[in-house]
Amino acid sequence: MAPADDLADEPLTLQGVRDAWVAYDEDDRVAAFRGLPRPDAEDLFLELPAKDQATLVGALPPPERRSWVRLLAPDDAADLVQQVPPTERAAWIALLDETTQKDVAGLLAFAEDDAGGLMHPRYVRLRPDLSVDEAISYLRRASRDRVGTSYYAYVLDADSVLLGVVSVRELFASSPEKRVRDVMRTDVVKADETMDQEALATLFRTHDLVAVPVVDASGRMKGVVTFDDIGDVLVEEATEDIQKIGGTEALDAPYLRTPLWQMVRKRAGWLAALFVGELFTASAMSRFEDEIRAATVLSLFIPLIISSGGNSGSQATTLVIRAMALGEVTLRDWWRVVKRELASGLALGAILAPIGVLRIFLWQRLHLADYTEHYMLVAATVGIAVVGVVTWGTLAGSMLPFVLRRMRLDPASASAPFVATLVDVSGLVIYFEVAAAILTGTLL
Amino acid sequence: MAPADDLADEPLTLQGVRDAWVAYDEDDRVAAFRGLPRPDAEDLFLELPAKDQATLVGALPPPERRSWVRLLAPDDAADLVQQVPPTERAAWIALLDETTQKDVAGLLAFAEDDAGGLMHPRYVRLRPDLSVDEAISYLRRASRDRVGTSYYAYVLDADSVLLGVVSVRELFASSPEKRVRDVMRTDVVKADETMDQEALATLFRTHDLVAVPVVDASGRMKGVVTFDDIGDVLVEEATEDIQKIGGTEALDAPYLRTPLWQMVRKRAGWLAALFVGELFTASAMSRFEDEIRAATVLSLFIPLIISSGGNSGSQATTLVIRAMALGEVTLRDWWRVVKRELASGLALGAILAPIGVLRIFLWQRLHLADYTEHYMLVAATVGIAVVGVVTWGTLAGSMLPFVLRRMRLDPASASAPFVATLVDVSGLVIYFEVAAAILTGTLL
Numbered sequence: 001m002a003p004a005d006d007l008a009d010e011p012l013t014l015q016g017v018r019d020a021w022v023a024y025d026e027d028d029r030v031a032a033f034r035g036l037p038r039p040d041a042e043d044l045f046l047e048l049p050a051k052d053q054a055t056l057v058g059a060l061p062p063p064e065r066r067s068w069v070r071l072l073a074p075d076d077a078a079d080l081v082q083q084v085p086p087t088e089r090a091a092w093i094a095l096l097d098e099t100t101q102k103d104v105a106g107l108l109a110f111a112e113d114d115a116g117g118l119m120h121p122r123y124v125r126l127r128p129d130l131s132v133d134e135a136i137s138y139l140r141r142a143s144r145d146r147v148g149t150s151y152y153a154y155v156l157d158a159d160s161v162l163l164g165v166v167s168v169r170e171l172f173a174s175s176p177e178k179r180v181r182d183v184m185r186t187d188v189v190k191a192d193e194t195m196d197q198e199a200l201a202t203l204f205r206t207h208d209l210v211a212v213p214v215v216d217a218s219g220r221m222k223g224v225v226t227f228d229d230i231g232d233v234l235v236e237e238a239t240e241d242i243q244k245i246g247g248t249e250a251l252d253a254p255y256l257r258t259p260l261w262q263m264v265r266k267r268a269g270w271l272a273a274l275f276v277g278e279l280f281t282a283s284a285m286s287r288f289e290d291e292i293r294a295a296t297v298l299s300l301f302i303p304l305i306i307s308s309g310g311n312s313g314s315q316a317t318t319l320v321i322r323a324m325a326l327g328e329v330t331l332r333d334w335w336r337v338v339k340r341e342l343a344s345g346l347a348l349g350a351i352l353a354p355i356g357v358l359r360i361f362l363w364q365r366l367h368l369a370d371y372t373e374h375y376m377l378v379a380a381t382v383g384i385a386v387v388g389v390v391t392w393g394t395l396a397g398s399m400l401p402f403v404l405r406r407m408r409l410d411p412a413s414a415s416a417p418f419v420a421t422l423v424d425v426s427g428l429v430i431y432f433e434v435a436a437a438i439l440t441g442t443l444l
Numbered sequence: 445m446a447p448a449d450d451l452a453d454e455p456l457t458l459q460g461v462r463d464a465w466v467a468y469d470e471d472d473r474v475a476a477f478r479g480l481p482r483p484d485a486e487d488l489f490l491e492l493p494a495k496d497q498a499t500l501v502g503a504l505p506p507p508e509r510r511s512w513v514r515l516l517a518p519d520d521a522a523d524l525v526q527q528v529p530p531t532e533r534a535a536w537i538a539l540l541d542e543t544t545q546k547d548v549a550g551l552l553a554f555a556e557d558d559a560g561g562l563m564h565p566r567y568v569r570l571r572p573d574l575s576v577d578e579a580i581s582y583l584r585r586a587s588r589d590r591v592g593t594s595y596y597a598y599v600l601d602a603d604s605v606l607l608g609v610v611s612v613r614e615l616f617a618s619s620p621e622k623r624v625r626d627v628m629r630t631d632v633v634k635a636d637e638t639m640d641q642e643a644l645a646t647l648f649r650t651h652d653l654v655a656v657p658v659v660d661a662s663g664r665m666k667g668v669v670t671f672d673d674i675g676d677v678l679v680e681e682a683t684e685d686i687q688k689i690g691g692t693e694a695l696d697a698p699y700l701r702t703p704l705w706q707m708v709r710k711r712a713g714w715l716a717a718l719f720v721g722e723l724f725t726a727s728a729m730s731r732f733e734d735e736i737r738a739a740t741v742l743s744l745f746i747p748l749i750i751s752s753g754g755n756s757g758s759q760a761t762t763l764v765i766r767a768m769a770l771g772e773v774t775l776r777d778w779w780r781v782v783k784r785e786l787a788s789g790l791a792l793g794a795i796l797a798p799i800g801v802l803r804i805f806l807w808q809r810l811h812l813a814d815y816t817e818h819y820m821l822v823a824a825t826v827g828i829a830v831v832g833v834v835t836w837g838t839l840a841g842s843m844l845p846f847v848l849r850r851m852r853l854d855p856a857s858a859s860a861p862f863v864a865t866l867v868d869v870s871g872l873v874i875y876f877e878v879a880a881a882i883l884t885g886t887l888l
Contacts (some may be wrong), residue, residue, distance in 0.1 A: 018650075022772050138617040151595060151654070168612055172584045205679065206491055208460075208672035210595075210654060227671050228652035231678060238682030239766055245689060246860060247755055255767035256777065260784060264791045267759050271834075274755050275796045279803055281747035287815050292743050296736050297888055303725035303750055303868050310754070311691055311718050311861040314710050318690020322683055323699035324690065328466050333700065340704060345707045352719045354865020359723055369730050390715075416860040417688060417755040424747050425570045 002053040009230055014040040018047075024258060028057045034172070042071060050079035051253070054316055058084070069095045074119040075229070078107035115195040118233070119214045119223035124153040128163055128181035132174045139168065151210045155184045156220060162213055162221040164188060190215050193222050197233045202327060204230045244410065245318055247274065247417035277421045281306075284425050295443040297371050298435055302428070303384050304356065308388035309427040310420030312348055313397030317414045320401045324411050334402045338395070345394030349387035357383040374442045381438045385431040392430065393423040458484040462491075466698060474503045486515060493524035495697070502528070513539045518547035519564045519673070525552065540704055559639040563658045563667035567596040572607055572625035576618045583612065594826070595654045598665055599628045606657055606665040608632060624703030634659050639667050641677045646771055648674045648797070685769055688854065689762055691718065691861035714859070721865045727752075728869050732876040739887040741815050742879055745826050746872070748800065753833040753871040756792055757841030761858045764845045768855050778846045789838030793831035801827040818886045825882045829875040836874065837867040 012035045024032060033041055033056050045053060045068060047214065057068045057080070069077060069092065081092050081104060089108075093101055097179030103121040127137050139153060153171070155164040175182040190213045191200055203212060204227060211226045219298040224439075240250040249266040251258050284290075292299050320337060358377040363369040371378050397419045401411035436444060450633060456479045465743045468476060475537040477485055477500050489497060489512060501512045501524070513521060513536065532553075537545055541751050547565040583597060597615070599608040608628030618627045634657045635644055647656060648671060684694040695702050702710075714855050729736075736743050764781060767773040773781065804823040807813040815822050841863040845855035880888060 001720075002799075023777070047652075201675075202680070205675050208491075208675075210671070227654070227675070229672070231645075231649050231675065234675060234678045234682070235770070238678070238686070239770065242682070242686055242689060242762060242766045246688060246758050246762065248759045251763070254772040255761065255763055256771070256772055256780065256784075260787055263784075264788050264795075267756075267788065267794055268795050271752075271755055271759065271792055272795060272799060275748075275752060275799055278748045278751045279800070282744050282803075283753070283813070285744040285747065289740055289744065292736070293740045296733055299736050299746070300726045300729040300733065302743070302746055303872065304690075304719075304722045306747055306751075307722045307725075307861075307865060307868060308715075308719060308863065310751075312711075313716055314690050314859075314861050315692045317698055318686060319692065322686045322690075326679070326683070326698070328698040328700055333467070337702065340700075340707075343704055344708050344711065348712055348715055351708075351712050351716060355716060355719055356723070359726075369727070393707065413820075415758075417751075417758050420754065420864065421751060424751060428747065 012036050014044060014389070017044060021048075022254060026055060046071065050076065051083050053080050054083035055184070065092075067093045068098065071102075073120060074100050074103035074122060075107060075118070075223075078104045079282075081108065114201050115191040115193055115197070115212075115214050115225055118197060118200070118229045119193075119225045121223045122220075123211075123213070123224040125221075126153045126155045126166070126180050128155050128157070128179065128184070130180045131176065132171055132178050132180065132183060133176035135166075135180050136171055136176075139171070151226075152224075153214055154224075155180055156221055160220045162188060162190065162219060165213065188213065191225065198237055198325075200225060201230050201233045202239065205234075220413040237325070241321065241412040245321060245415050247415040270417070274417055274421045278424060280425045281428060284428045286398060288428070290400070291432055291435060291444055295372075295435075295439065297378055297443070298381075298432075298439075300371075301356075301385075302431070305382070305385050305389055305431045306424045306427040308352060309387055309393035309423040310416075311393075312345065312390045313393035313419035313423045314416035316344070316397035317392045317400055317419045318416060320398050321411050321414060324401055324405065331402060331405060334399070336399050337402070341394050341398040342391065346389035348394065349390035350391060353383040353386045356386055372443065374439070377438055377442055381431075381435045384438070385434045387437055388430045388434065389423070389427040392426060393419070396423055396426070450651055454648055456480050458488060461488060465492075466700065470499060470721075474500060490515065494520065495522050497528050498527035507508060509536075510539045514541065514544075517564060518544050518566060519551060519562065519667075521553035522548045532812045542812070549858055559635040559641070559644050559656075559658050559669055562641060562644070562673045563637075563669045565667045567633070567657070567665075567668040569657075570599045570610070570624050572599050572601070572623065572628070573621065574624045576615055576622050576624065577620035579624050580615055580620075583615070598657055598668075599624055600665055602681075604664045606632060606634065606659055609657065632657065635669065636661070642681055642769075643668060643672050645677045645681065649678075656665045659729060681769070685765065685856040686689060687763060688856040689859050692716070714861070718861050718865045719800075724869045725872060728872045732872070735879060735888055739816075739879075739883065741822055741887070742825075742883075743801075743877075744815075745829075746875070749826070749829050749833055749863075749875045750868045750871040752796060753837035753867040754860075756789065756834045756865045757837035757838075757863035758860035760788070760838045760841035761844055764842050765858060767857050768845055768849065775846065775849060781842050781846070785838050785842040788837065789835035790831070792838065793834035796834060797827040797830040800830050803874040816887065818883070821882055821886055825875075825879045828837060828882070829878045832874045832878065833871045836870060837863070840867055840870070 010034060014036060017032045017036060021029070033044065036044065045056065060068070069080065072080060077096060077100060081089050082208065084092050092240060096104060106121060126138070130138070135153065152167050154162060157163055164186045164394060165188045166180060166184040170183060189203060189207050189209060191319055193214050193216050209227065211224050213224055214222045216222055236296060243250045247270050249269060249417050251263065271276045357360060357379045360371055360375060360382060362393050364371050400414040400419060405411045406412055451527060456476060458480060461480060465473070477488065480488065480611045491499065497503050501509050504512070513524065516524060521540060525533050528536050537548055540548060550565060568583060570582070574582070596609050596611050598606060599610065601607055608630045609632045610624060610628040614627060633647060633651050633653060637660050653671065658666045659667055660666055688695045691714050692737050693713060693766060695707065695710060742746065764773060801823045804815055804819060804826060808815050808819045844858040844863060848858055849855045
């Protein structure tokens with residue numbers, strides 16, 4: 001889009017760089033970053049994902065790095081450090097001030113996908129016996145010094161056990177002489193430090209919260225996760241699911257930034273597995289080679305029949321995967337889903353079959369095709385096979401996510417192509433069995 | 445799960461009702477709602493989507509409705525009113541206090557999916573000439589009276605034009621004698637009232653904001669959208685895209701709550717369209733009926749060939765759809781995508797083809813199948829066709845979202861099944877053309 005040599009010619013604006021960012025390659029990015037006035041470059045830097053931040057700072061000479069790394073809040077600094085090769089991490093952590101170094105070291109102990117890995121270690125702590133007025137002036141001082149969030153203040157006892165929470169707004173709205181203990185809420189929505197990020201996101205969404213405190217097993221407060229990290233989690237999880245449903249491994253970077261060979265690798269694995277699965281269709285077809293030789297007309301409808309099963313299976317599996325991800329459907333709902341999908345499958349088959357039958361009749365009568373003198377039997381075979389294959393595809397597609405989750409695998413792996421491949425083999429068997437039942441004695 | 449008659453037997457808890465909510469039918473929900481102590485019922489009510497809120501309040505006798513509707517902030521009240529049949533709306537609006545009635549009437553003028561439809565009409569307004577201390581005490585009073593958000597205060601001139609924004613935290617951190625005009629930020633991230641919710645969500649994510657002010661064309665402030673509405677937007681948009689990618693219309697309600705006939709209707713439309721599209725495979729096959737009769741062995745690999753195209757097309761389309769939804773790929777990137785996908789498709793085809801060729805060789809040599817004396821030529825046909833079909837499928841799948849967006853349709857409609865169907869017909873043509881080129885004179 002705008003290669004590095006163009007950059008020198010046009011004056012850079014923050015908005016221009018933002019818009020073109022995704023299209024830039026690494027050299028463009030470094031050049032643009034350095035070309036911006038420092039305040040703009042800082043704004044840009046703070047907006048970028050940790051991976052890009054690491055690239056930009058890494059491209060600077062070591063003496064210039066410190067002021068950039070120190071711009072970051074501890075949780076963001078920890079994310080950045082995780083983007084650096086393990087052997088270089090100590091040198092990067094050393095760039096931080098001492099307090100932040102400890103925070104970052106603590107954060108790096110958590111998996112990136114846990115509540116512990118998302119949390120911010122600094123927050124406003126209050127003692128329960130402070131008066132509201134004292135609390136407000138403390139908050140006022142604290143907000144001058146801290147990077148952390150201060151939408152809420154957390155009330156802790158001497159052992160750091162979380163007793164309650166009070167929002168800045170609630171403090172404002174209370175009489176100044178009351179105690180914090182009297183105005184705090186004690187039914188605090190909190191997260192265990194090992195809670196995974198998907199469950200955490202659901203917690204935020206259900207309760208419409210700006211921040212959730214993270215506690216350890218004994219109720220001691222460890223940090224705060226804020227809403228801005230959760231928006232990213234929601235989008236990330238949805239992207240992963242969508243990519244899996246499309247039949248590829250989740251990418252680690254935006255589409256255009258993923259190196260070609262890495263993208264091919266992420267796609268080839270599944271594609272090869274599906275191809276091997278699909279080889280069974282050749283075996284299934286071999287079993288029916290005599291039938292095909294006797295009645296070539298049967299082969300004409302093979303793509304139609306198997307794709308009907310694949311399509312209805314894709315629909316069912318996608319609906320169930322998403323419902324599971326949103327917590328609308330759980331493992332114990334499997335029987336309700338079976339009943340729904342059996343009914344849906346039969347209804348959908350009953351809608352499609354007449355279209356196929358009508359088409360065979362019409363083309364035959366209009367002399368657009370020749371489906372043999374027994375075309376009415378051929379039409380009946382196709383109609384019945386469609387109902388069978390669609391019902392079976394729907395049922396198999398809806399059950400596969402349950403099987404995967406039961407085996408503790410990700411239900412989103414029940415991708416549309418996976419289900420289609422699974423249903424192709426069985427679809428052929430259904431089709432030729434129906435054909436044998438109806439056409440033996442005439443075409444077969 | 446827990447039918448209505450069970451509800452009477454066990455004492456209800458808020459958490460219990462929350463967990464079982466999705467599984468309850470409407471009667472269970474009303475019974476559970478009424479069975480909870482009032483404070484718990486209120487907590488539950490405030491967590492629910494507008495549709496459920498409307499159902500619950502609608503089930504109450506009219507005199508009991510007012511206190512429930514008045515629990516809601518104006519934007520949520522407006523959402524609830526939109527769930528009620530148009531003829532009843534006036535009666536519901538009349539339940540609100542007069543100020544909120546005006547707010548709700550104003551909000552109902554916007555489409556639900558626009559910034560205007562998501563916004564909250566109440567927020568803290570400051571004049572630029574107030575001192576910081578005056579502003580803080582004004583905020584303190586305001587937060588006692590208002591339902592609205594007060595993370596930020598908005599600085600407006602006499603015509604309500606937005607001049608700047610200042611966070612509560614920034615006010616705290618400033619010297620008390622300064623003027624608001626001196627501490628406010630003027631580079632405000634704001635949304636036009638007609639901005640659609642997807643663009644708005646991107647704005648929130650890029651800037652990590654708690655709230656975004658909404659302005660009209662002349663810069664006058666109309667309201668505020670807060671982060672809690674955006675989490676829901678992100679999830680909603682992802683769900684819609686996932687369902688479309690799976691080849692069904694987006695559902696209006698959770699999977700298990702969607703009536704069966706409605707679900708069949710949402711799925712049947714696309715499925716029937718795909719089925720009609722797939723009927724062209726029967727026509728394509730007719731063209732090659734002589735070839736199949738002459739060399740039945742060719743028919744054995746039809747499902748394998750067309751599914752390889754469908755699967756690689758599904759991958760490509762899904763990756764591009766998601767990248768477009770996240771703004772990583774725009775219309776003008778089409779040529780870069782063509783180059784990437786052409787290279788990816790060739791690479792993927794080159795990985796799959798040897799698997800197919802090897803399989804044919806092995807089975808023939810091990811006498812597991814008989815692919816005729818010309819099995820080496822058959823293997824060559826399959827191998828070359830796989831490369832061609834996979835490359836074509838990948839390219840077609842990646843371009844379809846661009847074509848749809850260019851036509852101002854939703855790129856997510858380029859579902860995996862749609863691409864598979866599109867590629868099936870062309871896949872057959874590629875396969876039989878390759879066969880004709882290689883096998884004429886031997887098998888054909």
